[in-house]
Amino acid sequence: MAEPLPRGVTAERMADALGRFRKIVGGDWVFSGEKVVSYYDPYTIPNDPERYKAHAAVAPASTEQVQGIVKVANELRVPLWTVSRGKNFAYGGAAPVVSGSIVLDLSRMNRIVEVNEKFGYALVEPGVSYFDLYKDIKERGLKLWLDVPDPGWGSIVGNALDHGVGYTPYGDHFMMQCGMEVVLANGEVVRTGMGAMPGNNTWQLFKYGFGPYVDGIFSQSNFGVVTKMGIWLMPEPAGYRPYLITFPREEDIEQIVEIVRPLRLSNVIQNAATIRSLVLDAALFATKSQYYSGEGPIPDSVAKKIMADQEIGMWNFCGALYGPPPVTDALWTAIRDSFAAIPGVKFYFPQDRKRRPDILIHRADTMRGIPKLTEFGFLNWNGGGGHVGFSPVSPTTGKDAIKQFRMVSGRVREYGFDYSGLMAIGFRELHHVTVIAYDQTNPKEREKLDRLFNLLVREAAAEGYGEYRTHIHYMDTIARTYSWNDNALMKMHQTLKDALDPNGILSPGKSGIWPRHLREGAKT
Amino acid sequence: MKRRSFIHAATAFLILPTVLKPSVSALTSGLRNRDYVFFDERFLKARHIAAAWADSSRLLGVQGGDITPLWSNGLDRTTRNQPLNLLGVTTESFHFCLRILVGEHADFDLQLARLDRNLFLWTMCTTPKATAERRHG
Numbered sequence: 001m002a003e004p005l006p007r008g009v010t011a012e013r014m015a016d017a018l019g020r021f022r023k024i025v026g027g028d029w030v031f032s033g034e035k036v037v038s039y040y041d042p043y044t045i046p047n048d049p050e051r052y053k054a055h056a057a058v059a060p061a062s063t064e065q066v067q068g069i070v071k072v073a074n075e076l077r078v079p080l081w082t083v084s085r086g087k088n089f090a091y092g093g094a095a096p097v098v099s100g101s102i103v104l105d106l107s108r109m110n111r112i113v114e115v116n117e118k119f120g121y122a123l124v125e126p127g128v129s130y131f132d133l134y135k136d137i138k139e140r141g142l143k144l145w146l147d148v149p150d151p152g153w154g155s156i157v158g159n160a161l162d163h164g165v166g167y168t169p170y171g172d173h174f175m176m177q178c179g180m181e182v183v184l185a186n187g188e189v190v191r192t193g194m195g196a197m198p199g200n201n202t203w204q205l206f207k208y209g210f211g212p213y214v215d216g217i218f219s220q221s222n223f224g225v226v227t228k229m230g231i232w233l234m235p236e237p238a239g240y241r242p243y244l245i246t247f248p249r250e251e252d253i254e255q256i257v258e259i260v261r262p263l264r265l266s267n268v269i270q271n272a273a274t275i276r277s278l279v280l281d282a283a284l285f286a287t288k289s290q291y292y293s294g295e296g297p298i299p300d301s302v303a304k305k306i307m308a309d310q311e312i313g314m315w316n317f318c319g320a321l322y323g324p325p326p327v328t329d330a331l332w333t334a335i336r337d338s339f340a341a342i343p344g345v346k347f348y349f350p351q352d353r354k355r356r357p358d359i360l361i362h363r364a365d366t367m368r369g370i371p372k373l374t375e376f377g378f379l380n381w382n383g384g385g386g387h388v389g390f391s392p393v394s395p396t397t398g399k400d401a402i403k404q405f406r407m408v409s410g411r412v413r414e415y416g417f418d419y420s421g422l423m424a425i426g427f428r429e430l431h432h433v434t435v436i437a438y439d440q441t442n443p444k445e446r447e448k449l450d451r452l453f454n455l456l457v458r459e460a461a462a463e464g465y466g467e468y469r470t471h472i473h474y475m476d477t478i479a480r481t482y483s484w485n486d487n488a489l490m491k492m493h494q495t496l497k498d499a500l501d502p503n504g505i506l507s508p509g510k511s512g513i514w515p516r517h518l519r520e521g522a523k524t
Numbered sequence: 525m526k527r528r529s530f531i532h533a534a535t536a537f538l539i540l541p542t543v544l545k546p547s548v549s550a551l552t553s554g555l556r557n558r559d560y561v562f563f564d565e566r567f568l569k570a571r572h573i574a575a576a577w578a579d580s581s582r583l584l585g586v587q588g589g590d591i592t593p594l595w596s597n598g599l600d601r602t603t604r605n606q607p608l609n610l611l612g613v614t615t616e617s618f619h620f621c622l623r624i625l626v627g628e629h630a631d632f633d634l635q636l637a638r639l640d641r642n643l644f645l646w647t648m649c650t651t652p653k654a655t656a657e658r659r660h661g
Contacts, residue, residue: 038627042620087624152592153624285588287615287642290566357588372592373621380589380615383641441638 003036003055006079006100007518014055017078017102021058024068029108032056039086039103041095043386045450045473047443052095052472054081057103063181063189063227069104070225071187073505080104081507082225084126084158087151090389090435091162092472097509098518107155109227114204117142120233121178121204126157126226130371143236145369147171152371157229161219163469165424165431167367169322170234171272172426179203180215181228185501190224204230220469221493222507223500234369237322241332241349242364246313248344253315253405254398257423257430259338260317261396264425268334271367272424273319279420280435281316281359282306283381284374288418297413312359313346320367378420384439388449390456391433392465396425404432407459412436415452431468457481472509479512494519562586562594562612570613570643577611586614591621603650604629610648613639619646626650 005014022030031039032055039054046052058080060066073080081101086094094103110127115137122133130152137144147166149159160173170176180192193209194202207213218224247256256275263269279298282291286309292302307313319335321328339345353360362374379385390408394400401423409419412434421434436452439445453474457467461481470478482489493513497504504515558581563574565585574583584594602608603626612619619636626632630650637645 286566289641357590372590373595374588374590374592376591376617376621377589377615379617379620380642383616385616385620 003032004050004053004100005055006098009076009078009100013076014078017072017076018056018058020072020076021069021102024072025058025060025065029059029061030056031059031105036103039083039094039105041093041472042089043093043388043440044095045388045446045453045471047446050099052092052097053099054094054096054103055100057094057105059105059108061108063109063183066104066106066109066183066225066227067187067189070183070185070505073102074185074187074503077503077505078102079505079508081510082106082222084155084161085129085153087129087154088158088162089151090387091470095472096507097472097475101508104225106225106227112136113228115140115142115144115233116204117144119205120144120235121230122156122233123179123204123228123230124156125228126155128156129153130156130159134369134371137233144233145170145236146233146371147173147176148366148369148371149173150366150375151373153373156231157226160229160231161226163220165272165426166369167272167274167318167363167424168234168320168369169270169272170232171424173231174216174219176232177215177229178205178207178232179230180218180226182218182224182226184224185503185506189227204232217496220511222510222513223496225506238324239322239328240368241321241328242360242367243319243321243332243335244348244353244360244363245317245319245335245339246311246346246348247315247317247342248307248313250314250405250409251402252313252342252344253423254402255342256315256317256339256398257396257401258398259341260425263335263338264396264427268331269319269425270322270331271320272426273317274425275423276316276318276359277419277421278303278306278312278314278316279381279418280378280422281312282310283420283437284359284362284377285357286310287380288382296416297418310359311348311353311355313344316359318360318363318367320364378435378437381418381420381437382439384437384441384445386438386440386446386449388436388438388453388471389433389469390436390453391431391467391469392460393468394430394432394465396428396430401430401432403463404430404460404465407463408432408434408456411452411456411459415448417449417452432465475509476512558611559608560584560599560610562610562614562618564589564614564618564643567613567643569639573613573645581611586618589615589617591618591625595621595625600625600629604652606652608648608650610650612646612648613643614646615642616644619644619648622648629653 036054079101081096082104083094085107106126109125111125113123115122130148147168147170149164149166160177164173165171179195182190192215194200292298321331394404412419424431438449467478561574561577561581562584563570630652632648632650634648
């Protein structure tokens with residue numbers, strides 16, 4: 001199989017780079033030929049098989065080896081595509097935007113450098129997964145909880161850098177990061193915040209240090225390679241009480257969100273709870289054909305059958321209470337009384353759920369930081385496995401929620417898919433994540449999905465809704481929607497890129513940020 | 525301080541659904557002992573196919589298509605320690621997750637055929653990679 005070369009890089013120069021990488025990391029840790037297949041996007045969207053294909057991969061074991069690799073890449077002008085563990089499958093996996101790039105695979109850097117129970121933090125390398133840290137904490141009997149996203153095999157560092165979210169009170173992962181070690185494109189190592197002071201012992205305790213707070217420029221970016229990161233961990237609470245509240249009608253979302261906002265702002269709702277749609281929850285444990293054999297989205301009659309079978313609603317609010325019983329009792333009273341105003345609402349605790357498997361029993365694990373892979377069940381809804389996330393952000397208002405729901409669900413259903421979405425509740429915003437499941441094996445369905453996705457982005461942008469995260473195929477598309485004041489933000493990104501990585505070797509095209517020599521449309 | 529075995533998936537990996545479609549008979553012919561047979565309990569066809577292997581293999585029912593409990597309760601350790609011959613009649617998510625997880629510890633050969641809209645029949649032969657010590661600072 002012939003791997004592509006990046007534009008402007010000869011086969012001889014690439015071979016030179018790979019040879020020098022082998023000297024740095026050892027021959028076993030440079031991958032080419034058939035081994036590169038594992039860095040392909042398993043759910044690639046375009047039908048062109050040459051898009052997003054890596055030429056090779058290199059897997060360093062240490063910060064020093066990363067330094068050596070970027071120095072060689074800089075000298076030979078060979079593009080690297082950095083991945084922590086490469087498990088970001090709804091957003092491209094380990095695949096690079098620029099075909100022919102060498103994947104800088106950090107999964108070998110899997111040291112848990114420190115777990116501090118007293119202050120509640122861990123310092124980890126990018127190869128550490130949620131499964132790894134969870135196991136480590138359990139084995140050592142520490143009274144700490146992780147916050148996990150839905151797939152437990154992902155990188156703690158990678159997820160925070162990509163602005164991922166989880167479902168405990170520590171659900172905003174980038175908010176909970178504290179202190180980074182970063183290798184810059186010139187090979188220099190920087191420690192951010194208090195880590196910049198020799199002998200300081202608050203690197204993972206205080207985020208800001210002295211001077212500009214720079215950690216943010218290394219998230220969703222291509223300005224450096226993060227090789228260590230601090231992450232705050234939640235002390236095990238004195239009590240834990242997960243709950244499920246179901247609502248029978250799609251239009252209930254407007255009232256639900258109006259009720260949620262003040263409860264969340266005042267921390268009565270303590271965690272990053274989610275309002276999940278019928279199909280998203282049903283798809284975890286059932287397939288579409290078990291209920292419906294027709295074409296297109298499920299009709300209302302089938303939706304009602306699913307609701308009855310699985311004891312779920314058109315919307316399902318999964319939350320949890322954390323703390324000693326007198327506290328959680330008081331919080332629950334406020335939550336229950338607030339939602340009781342919605343006709344047809346039902347309230348459940350785990351002991352009320354008899355069916356197995358069950359959505360609340362499953363989510364109860366996730367909301368206490370137990371890493372799992374259960375959510376991949378939605379891949380089976382249509383049977384073909386493909387999925388992509390469309391993730392605009394809106395204010396936590398009922399008006400915005402119903403407007404977004406109608407915009408997105410209307411288009412998704414018009415294109416023949418089922419609406420499968422959730423609204424994840426931040427402090428003041430909703431992440432409206434719609435998972436579009438499609439048949440990966442059908443080229444026409446992939447084309448249809450691509451048309452739909454581009455339409456969704458345009459229509460959302462026209463209403464002022466921006467995506468917070470996206471698949472590699474849409475990074476330029478999304479970046480272009482953040483265009484206020486003649487693209488001033490992108491111009492600033494490009495200024496930073498040119499200053500920190502003048503040869504453009506780090507992840508070109510990440511988040512729509514291109515090095516100077518690849519700008520203005522000449523990108524492949 | 526220990527180092528965990530390095531993560532790298534095997535060659536027959538992500539593009540299999542579109543490039544390898546052997547027939548069902550080709551997948552099952554010539555196979556004798558299977559270490560484990562996974563079947564999705566929700567589907568009659570899966571139960572029937574798995575039953576045919578009951579004498580020579582350990583049958584493992586997959587509840588709700590979820591690999592998490594099986595992986596966490598021993599399959600993780602087993603794939604690290606010994607070669608395995610696996611067969612499955614499962615949905616997409618199970619074999620997708622399995623090949624990602626197994627690929628971290630073992631090289632493997634996966635053969636896959638789609639039975640119907642929901643189910644895939646697959647075989648997987650795994651060989652553990654050389655283990656390195658996990659680093660722990």
